[in-house]
Amino acid sequence: MCESTAYLITEDGERKLMDYVVDVVPKENGKLSLTDILGEEQIIEGILxxxxxxEHKIIIEKTI
Known part of the structure; x- marks a missing residue:
């Protein structure tokens, strides 16, 4: 399997955003689209x- 887990790094530490991520696509205005194996999408403000x-790990840093 090729899925990964996405984590968001903030000033407070690391938190899990999404499991089983199969696609990460940059969007406009500093956002990323994360899609999991079931097709659910999350739009995150941050940079890869x-x-x-x-380790099957995607690390995203929250933009301020």
Missing amino acids: KEIRLL
């Missing part, structure tokens, strides 16, 4: 900081 393929 890191993707750890072996």
Whole structure:
């Protein structure tokens, strides 16, 4: 399986956004679209900081 878990990094630490993410697409105005294996979409304001393929981890930093 190729799914990953997306995490948001804020001043308060790291929190899980979504499990089983299969698509990350940049959108306008500094937003990212995350889609999971079931087709559910979440729009997140932030920038992609890191993707750890072996850990199946997507790290997004919240923009201020």
